[in-house]
Amino acid sequence: MDDEEERAGAAVLGRMTEEALLRAFFDNSTSYAFAKDLEGRYILANRHYLDAFGIARPADLIGLTDRDRFGGGEPYSANDLRILQENRPMTFEEEAVTAGGEVRHAISTKFPLRDDEGTLIGVGSISTDITERKRAERHRVLLVDELNHRVKNTLALVQSLARQSFAYGGDPRAGLVAFEGRLRALAASHDVLTRRNWDGAPLAVLAREALAGCAVEPERLRLDGPYLRLEPKQAVNVTMALHELCTNARKHGALSSDEGCIALVWRIEDGVQPRLVLDWLETGGPAVAPPERQGFGLRMIEGVLRNELKATVRFDFAPEGFACRVEAPVPAAEPTP
Template sequence: MSEHATDPIERAIAISDREFRELADFAPVMIWRAGVDKLCDWFNKPWLEYTGRAMEDELGNGWAEGVHPDDLERCLAIYVGAFDAREPFSMEYRLRRRDGEYRWMLDNGAPFYREGHFAGYFGSCTDVSAHRDAQRAQRILINELNHRVKNTLAVVQAMAIQSFREDQSVAHSLAVFESRLRALSAAHDLLVARAWEDVALRGVVEATVAPHDPNGSLVSLDGPPLMLSPEAAVSVAMALHELLTNAIKYGALSVAEGRVSLGWHYEPERHMVRLEWKESGGPAVEPPVQRGFGTRFIERVLAAQAGGTAAVTFHPDGVHCFFEASARARSMEPLDRLVDA
């Protein structure tokens, strides 16, 4: 039908059809049309530019050559089923882009009618790969958040059990529990600053020790640059908090002459770091009759959370402790990534 047709109605239809195609070619979506025989007879310019194929290649069932083989059967079943029922459809499938990459498309189709008679289907497609990636990332994030919340609650529960004991006053137990909560909060602040990515072991150690040794003269640190997972970082920080609290109250840091050495070395075959805490110069130490709640907290709870083992021993010259945690060697990152939060 030509726009030069003499009949006004025919001329209007011809002009409308031409203007629709021009408009469709400027639309921000990919548009297709199929006739009553289910075969596609037209695609707009965005579709052809996206697939990198000519109109004649896409006509009929040619467009199906670009659908991912794993999606084709499902795609055709939905298309044919909706077509036979004269119902709209919406489906997602992967379509090959002009560069060869398969991208997820959202395809919406609906029947159209002319003068009351079924004339075929119009459909539009949009690339939803980024949306699907975002949804997948959100699911991963939610699962990871659930995992971390459960781990944190397990630590808090263990802290409460270890802090509130029948042989201690409520006030003392509450003070101990609050101190541990503050330490746990400080450890989480460190992780938040790093967006819950792996953190530098030295940064965790220095941030935990600093409030108790602001001048850096009481606790000496020595060890290679390593990275800890968020879970291991929290456990290391909490273990050091327990050791520092005990050292300040009863151990080496309770006297001016006392000192602590904290060193660590990496065991690459196990992907583990072994931290060693040694006190010296403090009051003489006698092994306790029973393991204290702080010791049990380190050995039974925190080490398990860190994926390793721990042991606290009481030598005459001071408390010794080794603590293992999963770790990895630090890669060569940009300097701004290595600054400890």
Template sequence: MDAAPPLDQAAPAAKLRLYEAILQATPDLTYVFDRQHRFIYANHALLSMWGMTWEQAANKTCLEIGYEPWHAAMHDEEIDRVIATRQPVRGEVPFPHVTEGVRIYDYIFSPVFGPGGEVEAIAGSTRDITLRKQHEQHMQLLINELNHRVKNTLATVQSMALQTLRGSTGMADAQDKMESRLVALSDAHDILTRESWQGAELGDVARAAAAPHQGSEGERFDIHGPAFLLDPRRAVALSMALHELCTNAVKYGALSVPEGRVGIHWAWSGEAPDEVLELTWREHGGPAVSEPTRRGFGSRLIERGLKYDLGGDSVLAFEPAGVTCRVSMPAHRAARAAA
């Protein structure tokens, strides 16, 4: 079987068929204007976007095709500019698609030179960049959100460092406290990262805080409650508060003796629209508790910071039978997790 001749040796009709096949196969929109701004060629992709046949579209201007007046006027000016400058023009524009709504297109108009060097037509190629634009917008949102989270995290660490140094007896004590608090903050971020920072399930937050202090059989904590999804800010705040409660329980409370236990329970209370989420930390089986002579970082974080971050209330009580902490927040501050 004889091989096909090279393209530069092919007959004009064969070349035309080849070019036509390429232009019709491409998903890009390809077209040609004459010097009077009329379409003298449009490929299938463009005709499909218009919802027209070539017989309906041939020799019409953008305005006659149905482009918005501002859109048609913009292309008229660009076509004249290509003719005058003999240089390509590029731009981006939204366009209402018949079946897919408004799409964003990147286009280029290029001069087609005649035998005498004059611009005899204007060739155009347009590409749908809607998905790329949406991806760029999404990436910008992610960058903005990341910047926001980094600033918040740095502010939290700064406050934590200042309060830790202020309430520590020496550098060794400050180092130990700071390290444990940073680990607690990291654990909260790990939970949120697993959920793409959409929120954290309250049970996961409670179990992560308790995990370092559980016994070999996990008998030190009784953790239960229905599924709740906390937004990132409240998940971090509650995680840090539970860490401080655990630390205090290990040093002075129920977790300082083998028989001590801690209950972490939560539930909805009240009726909409006044429904609230109530969480209770209760220690028992530990040494007798007395009111501290001064409030440390943990107490201030629970009584002031947690109340602010949750948009609710927080009460820390040093009862003789064991420390109790009651936390509540309005229902709109937390979301019921899907069953």
């Protein structure tokens, strides 16, 4: 420190008494600071502590105990008693309810308080608020638990896709192509959800992603329907179902010809329990005939939509074009974002 800084510091001290300087330091601290006497009565508290607990003046706190304030002294009084008994500084994690009803967490360093002659007169405490840190820790734990849950669900889904894609002793190369396509659809749904912090996704966005992954040319596709947000698990399974519909159209339906088109339209029917009505309509493709047996794709469409949307699914193999209608209950209509 140079002479000019020393003179400036001395000038400040010259204008303030030691007591006033200590009070300025004490009251401007962002830590909670207070002291109690040997009977647990408050004898001192800084401004930050008073403000946090809605106390207007120090006089409104001085002389009260924790039992007077909170209706019980634990765990604060027990911690103070340990300081007095062991006669040494200690650190505790504590929590208290503020004047606004909020639970605040703090790391409190408590220490024996002595007068000028060294006589023990009470307990002092300086606390650092860790409420936000605790909240972040709880959020991290929830995220890890949610991630574990999602990974398990995803692995189970991938296992099911692999088993079905390579079942029935078919062509392994065709099975690999089908499996890779289903994985791409799964990844597309995860991409949409990740961009939205896994807080669900609009049906229109999911449909565009799923059909773009199937290489459907925009001019051959029509999407029409109101805003409808799907929960994450619903979003994943609906995307997978749309992928299967698109794959089926590419192999056997409208997309197997140059003139074929697809329309995906949906509406919400009002009622005591509003219902989603979604139609997949194919036109311009080859003549359609009902299959001799229902393949994995159609079984998966029916299964996941029934399970995840509580839906009824109806396939129509009319000669002029394949159609699929899905009817499912939906929550109360959500506002457009």
